[in-house]
Amino acid sequence: MTFLKSLSGALISATIVAGPAAAQDPTFFRIGTGGAGGTYFPIGGTIANGISSPPGSRACEDGGQCGVPGLIAIAQSTTASVFNNAAVQNGELEAGLAAADVTRSMYLGEGKFDGKPHPNLRIVANLFPEDLHLVLPEGTSIASLADLEGQRVGIAQAGSGTQVAVLQMLNEWGVTRDNMDEAELNNSQSAERLADGQIDAYFYAAGWPVAAMVQLSSTKGMSLHSFSDEDLQRINDIIPAYIPSEIPGGVYEGVDEAVKTPAVSALLVVSSELSDELVYGITEAMWNENTRRLLDNGHAKGQQITVESALDGIATLGVPLHPGAERFYREAGLMD
Structure with a gap:
């Protein structure tokens, strides 16, 4: 071919x-x-x-x-x-x-x-299913995606499906590249920057457990944003492929409660x-x-x-x- x-x-x-060259x-x-x-x-x-x-x-x-x-x-x-x-x-x-x-x-x-x-x-x-992880520093939380305005946010790397979806979601809450300090980083880079205090939050859609987050949670610590049912429905309305899902408690060290989040296949x-x-x-x-x-x-x-x-x-x-x-x-x- x-x-x-x-x-x-x-x-x-x-x-x-295995063995000598075959025909x-x-x-x-x-x-x-x-x-x-x-x-x-x-x-x-x-x-x-x-x-x-x-x-x-x-x-x-x-x-x-x-x-x-x-x-x-x-x-x-x-x-x-x-x-x-x-x-x-x-x-x-x-x-x-x-x-x-x-x-x-x-x-x-x-x-x-x-x-x-x-x-x-x-x-x-x-x-x-790929669950969207919105990762925050340990002990911190946000009420909704609108709170990310003016923050340093990892929006995933260019060329990723996560970035395409995340920018759509953020725009629904009035957050754009113009009013946040976005960082185009892969998951490992994002975890490192969050641990070092160089970004305030980052997104990554993947099947749990995500290796870089397992390491982050067991060393520096982290929190995950749990979306409200209303926000999950709002996300599903604008991106039908993202449906309500849940990351069980205990998947990541220190994140003991179940986390509601959108997921895509x-x-x-x-x-x-x-x-x-x-x-x-x-x-x-x-x-x-x-x-x-x-x-x-x-x-x-x-x-x-x-x-x-x-x-x-x-x-x-x-x-x-x-x-x-x-x-x-x-x-x-x-x-x-």
Whole structure:
């Protein structure tokens, strides 16, 4: 397949560790994820591991990898949703993890992406809910997003779905780039700046627990803003993909009470130019018993990634399933 680019010989030799070179040529499959301190990166790595089966690997039934024969999937750290979808559209990545709201807007060319549709985007699966974390210094609180006016606020990095959604939310409460001191930072950078007193608050949407926040809460300490029911409804009205959710108490040290917050689904997105056969094999490998064990024993959010919820919300999102994935779900009895 011409759209799959070869990687360097050094990477090939570092990745293929099993036995001598086989006659089968490897197929490289790049999955865009997010920053190392978030959730996309570890989840993307688990998926990459589950769907891979490099040439020369032992057969699945012999205790080897149970992915797509000849496939070497690689999770790449990126700036997340917007970057990943753009790179899939442009053929720079074969797949990416992305938030549902951003994927819809980019596919249709709506909102921030008005007039710039991304028609190559296709969905493989709904993965897990991403809860919006509004992180504050330990012992502090705000009444609503309006209180962030005039503050130093981390709005997530450029190219992230979090930033797109957060700017929409803040604008609803009258807070804009003009009346706050915004910082475009990834999650790890934001946690470091908050700990050092260089910012007053920051946003990050991810599946809990988020590694950088686990570290922040256990060292410097932090608080999380709990949204009112009225504010959650207001957010859902302006961004329908963000629905009311809850971060349980005890997920982060010192945050003992449940936190009400909006959440958006994370999706696995691929290019429409990928063959139906390849995407069918990837979808099948995602939901086999071997990948199930990897998901259950990896990041805590992996346990919420199930074949039973793989199609949740997809029918009303407005972005098509890839035909290869659709074929798998139909054969599995999950679609009519």
